[in-house]
Amino acid sequence: MAAVGVVLLYTLGLRLLGTGQPADVGGERTQYAEETPRSGSTPRMASLGAGVCFALCGAAVLYGIWLTIPPVPLTVRDATVCSRHHLAPETPPVPAASRPSCGVTRRRARLPGRPVSQAGQADPPRRHAHPARGPRPAPGREARPTAPPGAAWQDRRVTHHRIATTADTAVDVFTAERRPVLTVEPGDTVTVHTLDAAGYTERLPAPGVDVPTLISPRRGHCLLGPIAVAGARPGQVLAVRFDDLVPDDWGYTGSGGVDTPLNRALGLADPSTRGPLLWDIDASAGTASNQLGLGVRTAPFLGVVGVPPEATGEHVTTPPRAVGGGNIDCRELVAGATLYLPVTVPDALLTVGDGHAAQGDGEVSGTAVECGMTTTMTLSLLDTAPVAGIHADTPAGRITFGFDADLNAATTTALDRMIDWIAAEHGIGRAEALAMASVAVSMRITQIANRTWGVHALLAHDAILTQTR
Structure with missing residues (x-):
């Protein structure tokens, strides 16, 4: 089509400027071809050049018009090359529900320098809004997370970190003065393995028999941390979503034998009254049974989740605090729960541990089914909270x-x-x-x-x- 247009424009240029147009020269009608110009070029050559220029200008106009016409979408029959051949091999495919209607699979290439999860696939970005308003998603289905008020979505790949409690990562106080054992970006997922509250490195063989502990002497709970959340600042809120909690296969519960006001009132302050229970935990069945032949259903959670109450000093882990949280011991913080902690120090510096396979409201003996725990949690930041x-x-x-x-x-x-x-x-x-x-x-x-x-x-x-x- 463009070629036909060029030919027509060229012919029109010749008709307007060429031999077909007579002119009056010196009072006589004559043709350009009959004149001899002083420059040495014939009038016909001049008209030919003008025609070519006219045609080229017209072609440029036609090409501009062609560019404004939207292309016809490809269909599966039209596609000859799958888009996956042009992308990094480690990039995960787009879910089927979000594929383009034309049927051609399109995937976003991994951002340079961004790590991917250990499974080899980059995780989708997670930025959670506080659930202050709006209907809850149907059971088994999660609503798409939205950016919290005043915060923008981060177009990046998040990372799944893994870390275990060792002599280098264990801590028995809350403090902002210790170097973080891990630094994550907001929205990242972390899987941590923590020991029981005492930090036993071996299973207790019998009631009243002690085994070595990771931290000795110990000032508080054996915890893991601190974990820094990059960019967190006082005034924001740290959202800790518990994606999964899996207890170790054994635990214990202590009772009595400690001089407290409650034990004195119950007549159980004397050390001879101690009545510890040892538990076999079946995480897949969701039950735990003890040496008495009694059992309970498990509902695992972390007893201690907190940030330093202030920027300086070391703070014991035993009491829960209105500022910083810590030893909250709330049995409702199971998988699927999100705990919101006001940030108290730069980078938040989260510390976690004290796994409980089961506990009643009150934790009346002072301990629950104390156990090691593998916890997967997602850490996000909010600018506001209700x-x-x-x-x-x-x-x-x-x-x-x-x-x-x-x-x-x-x-x-x-x-x-x-x-x-x-x-x-x-x-x-x-x-x-x-x-x-x-x-x-x-x-x-x-x-x-x-x-x-x-x-x-x-x-x-x-x-x-x-x-x-």
Whole structure:
């Protein structure tokens, strides 16, 4: 088509400038071909050049018009080369649900210098928004994560890190003055293996028989950390999502024999009253059984998840804290739960451990089914949160916490923040939110084991109905 257009334009140029156009010269009608120019070139050659120029200009115009016409989409029959031949071999395929309708598989090449997971496939980016509003996804299906308010999506490949508790990675205090054992980017996934709270390096052979510990002497829980989250800063919130928790195959529970106000009241402060239990844990069956022939169902979680309460000093791991968290011991922080910790120091410096295969609310003996734990968690950062302080979104419901040596003060803190959450979620006043909490929120004692009361307010996901009219 373009060639035909060029020929027509060339002919038109000749007709306008060539021999077919007479002119008056000196009062006589004559042809260009009959004149002899002084330059030595004939009029016909001049007209030919003008025609060529006219044709080339026209061709350029036609080419510009052709460029503006959208191309016809390829179909499977039209495609002759699969796009995978042009991409890095380690790049994962796009899921079938998101493939282009034309049927040609397209994949984004791995970003230069970005590591991939140990399975050889790069993980999709994870940036979680706080679940302050909106319906929950159907069971078994996760809603696509969205960027938190004021934060942009990061177009990068995330990394899956793995780290175990060793003499180099173990710690028994919270501190911001220790070099991080691992640094991750926001959205990365980390799989950690932690020892039990005591840090035993061998299985306990019998009740009352001690075995070596990783840290000796030990000042607190045997934990792993700190883990730095690059770019985290005070004022942000660290979201710790527990993707998977798998207990080791043995554990123990201690009771009595320690002089505490509770044990004295129960008549179990004397060391001779100790009654430890040793457990065989079947993670695949979800059960644990002890030497008495009794068993329980497991619901594994980490008892200690926290950040340093301040930028300087070393801080014991025993009490839970309103600033930094730590020994929270909340049995609802199972797989699928997300714990939100306000960032207290640059890079957050998360420390975790104290695996519990099973525990009741309160942890009344001071220990749960203490065990080693393999935990997979995703670490993200939020710029805003709907409530102040430490809170969580769990399979059981939304949770706000209170920690204090005074049970009433701990209860008031947990309830106050739940009222704020309900009021903001449903656009109602605090008085109305308190009334709703009175009929929909359960107040539970998280733990009484650490001489600091832990109380949490639990709002089940389906407790407040919004489509009643």
